[in-house]
Amino acid sequence: xxxxxxxxxxxxxxxxxxxxxxxxxxxxxxxxxxxxxxxxxxxxxxxxxxxxxxxxxxxxxxxxxxxxxxxxxxxxxxxxxxxxxxxxxxxxxxxxxxxxxxxxxxxxxxxxxxxxxxxxxxxxxxxxxxxxxxxxxxxxxxxxxxxxxxxxxxxxxxxxxxxxxxxxxxxxxxxxxxxxxxxxxxxxxxxxxxxxxxxxxxxxxxxxxxxxxxxxxxxxxxxxxxxxxxxxxxxxxxxxxxxxxxx
Amino acid sequence: xxxxxxxxxxxxxxxxxxxxxxxxxxxxxxxxxxxxxxxxxxxxxxxxxxxxxxxxxxxxxxxxxxxxxxxxxxxxxxxxxxxxxxxxxxxxxxxxxxxxxxxxxxxxxxxxxxxxxxxxxxxxxxxxxxxxxxxxxxxxxxxxxxxxxxxxxxxxxxxxxxxxxxxxxxxxxxxxxxxxxxxxxxxxxxxxxxxxxxxxxxxxxxxxxxxxxxxxxxxxxxxxxxxxxxxxxxxxxxxxxxxxxxxxxxxxxxxxxxxxxxxxxxxxxxxxxxxxxxxxxxxxxxxxxxxxxxxxxxxxxxxx
Numbered sequence: 001x002x003x004x005x006x007x008x009x010x011x012x013x014x015x016x017x018x019x020x021x022x023x024x025x026x027x028x029x030x031x032x033x034x035x036x037x038x039x040x041x042x043x044x045x046x047x048x049x050x051x052x053x054x055x056x057x058x059x060x061x062x063x064x065x066x067x068x069x070x071x072x073x074x075x076x077x078x079x080x081x082x083x084x085x086x087x088x089x090x091x092x093x094x095x096x097x098x099x100x101x102x103x104x105x106x107x108x109x110x111x112x113x114x115x116x117x118x119x120x121x122x123x124x125x126x127x128x129x130x131x132x133x134x135x136x137x138x139x140x141x142x143x144x145x146x147x148x149x150x151x152x153x154x155x156x157x158x159x160x161x162x163x164x165x166x167x168x169x170x171x172x173x174x175x176x177x178x179x180x181x182x183x184x185x186x187x188x189x190x191x192x193x194x195x196x197x198x199x200x201x202x203x204x205x206x207x208x209x210x211x212x213x214x215x216x217x218x219x220x221x222x223x224x225x226x227x228x229x230x231x232x233x234x235x236x237x238x239x240x241x242x243x244x245x246x247x
Numbered sequence: 248x249x250x251x252x253x254x255x256x257x258x259x260x261x262x263x264x265x266x267x268x269x270x271x272x273x274x275x276x277x278x279x280x281x282x283x284x285x286x287x288x289x290x291x292x293x294x295x296x297x298x299x300x301x302x303x304x305x306x307x308x309x310x311x312x313x314x315x316x317x318x319x320x321x322x323x324x325x326x327x328x329x330x331x332x333x334x335x336x337x338x339x340x341x342x343x344x345x346x347x348x349x350x351x352x353x354x355x356x357x358x359x360x361x362x363x364x365x366x367x368x369x370x371x372x373x374x375x376x377x378x379x380x381x382x383x384x385x386x387x388x389x390x391x392x393x394x395x396x397x398x399x400x401x402x403x404x405x406x407x408x409x410x411x412x413x414x415x416x417x418x419x420x421x422x423x424x425x426x427x428x429x430x431x432x433x434x435x436x437x438x439x440x441x442x443x444x445x446x447x448x449x450x451x452x453x454x455x456x457x458x459x460x461x462x463x464x465x466x467x468x469x470x471x472x473x474x475x476x477x478x479x480x481x482x483x484x485x486x487x488x489x490x491x492x493x494x495x496x497x498x499x500x501x502x503x504x505x506x507x508x509x510x511x512x513x514x515x516x517x518x519x520x521x522x523x524x525x526x527x528x529x530x531x532x533x534x535x536x537x538x539x540x541x542x543x544x545x546x547x548x549x550x551x
Contacts, residue, residue, distance in 0.1 A: 005309065005313065008312045127306070127307040127335075129307035130339065132338065214308060214309055215310075218309070221308060221309060223306075
């Protein structure tokens with residue numbers, strides 16, 4: 001057994017646990033409201049915020065990139081709160097539109113400044129294996145506060161709070177683990193089971209299996225975890241179908 | 248259950264380096280091939296990227312960290328080619344032996360005279376490498392210089408096998424010099440040819456063979472072409488008197504083939520590194536195939 005395999009995977013595992021901690025409860029609400037693509041839209045707008053700030057000539061230091069990403073994500077959240085009130089029936093379609101428009105606006109802005117592409121890539125395609133303890137600490141602090149809001153703040157009833165919390169959670173998680181894993185961590189545990197504790201367990205199992213598979217079979221780590229989460233979700237669904245309701 | 252354990256054990260056996268005196272981590276296939284030529288059975292050589300991957304970016308896998316952590320020597324192009332992933336990998340591996348500046352970190356591009364060093368680095372100019380063009384492996388004379396330097400480095404890292412490294416180096420250089428002479432003679436008709444390239448991959452190859460780069464299909468390095476740019480390029484190609492289009496095996500062929508079709512110029516797909524084409528099995532095959540493919544594109548133009 002390679003002696004180092006555990007500490008190679010430890011930061012990635014911790015990043016996954018942070019992401020799951022916040023995404024599992026939010027994913028249940030997202031599924032309830034039928035707005036599953038909201039994370040893709042918010043992340044894309046956060047990226048647009050960075051590209052726009054770059055376009056406006058701001059020096060992209062670490063702090064100002066985070067600030068412009070978070071501001072753009074919060075602005076998108078505010079817009080989606082308004083459309084949720086005004087056009088509730090087509091909210092999911094509007095979310096889809098926000099996603100493609102933000103992505104296309106990025107392409108237009110980047111055609112003037114190709115260097116922004118690197119910042120955009122860093123923001124949208126985080127790689128879970130490259131996570132460092134230095135990245136985990138600020139996210140852990142942020143998520144600690146947001147978890148208190150998620151569990152104690154009544155976000156199910158307070159629409160504005162839900163969208164604001166969601167924007168901040170996703171802006172941070174996408175940079176850690178990338179957009180595919182964010183979507184998978186949000187939706188798949190919620191799909192696997194209705195019970196919160198079981199959803200956490202399904203998510204953790206998916207991460208453990210995916211990380212182990214990527215180590216043993218030499219696979220790209222993020223993609224391996226996504227597929228493992230899907231496998232766990234499918235097994236949970238099959239188990240649920242086999243057991244009669246209430247059983 | 249037994250089968251599961253066997254599978255896991257087998258996976259670890261594959262993941263672990265075979266017994267050899269030193270472990271070499273190479274960033275690109277060309278340096279993997281050169282390390283094997285010089286270190287033979289005295290080293291276990293791991294190659295981080297394949298010929299079909301863009302060496303500017305790569306997906307993170309745990310084995311990359313494990314291999315770099317165990318490495319005694321890392322051989323990379325350097326000159327910022329791997330800037331998108333090697334710093335993260337070096338940080339995660341936390342192996343002091345192979346950090347840049349240590350004897351265990353060998354940057355091939357730093358051993359030769361680099362071309363296209365920009366007089367100023369402007370963010371608006373695309374993915375410019377401030378240290379010059381890093382794709383040094385496309386000139387066999389560079390491979391020779393780098394082979395000499397790498398053999399010296401192997402001797403420094405693993406002096407116990409110094410005699411074997413020196414002997415393999417001399418054997419390699421003898422075969423390489425003969426082959427280089429042959430490629431130069433074969434490639435003589437290419438002198439003065441004018442080429443449109445996809446990415447600025449070929450500065451060294453062209454300097455060696457006397458080919459002139461007259462346009463790039465990418466408007467700026469790392470930026471895919473827009474339709475307006477392609478239209479402008481197609482208008483310009485007759486005025487620039489271009490004769491062929493050159494692109495690398497790792498690149499998306501669509502833009503190059505589109506320009507080839509519209510302009511009527513022959514397009515040459517070149518292996519770019521060891522493994523890029525079936526014929527490019529080692530460093531010798533790489534240049535055999537590169538020269539052959541350029542000649543065949545050149546003669547396709549001459550015929551019509």
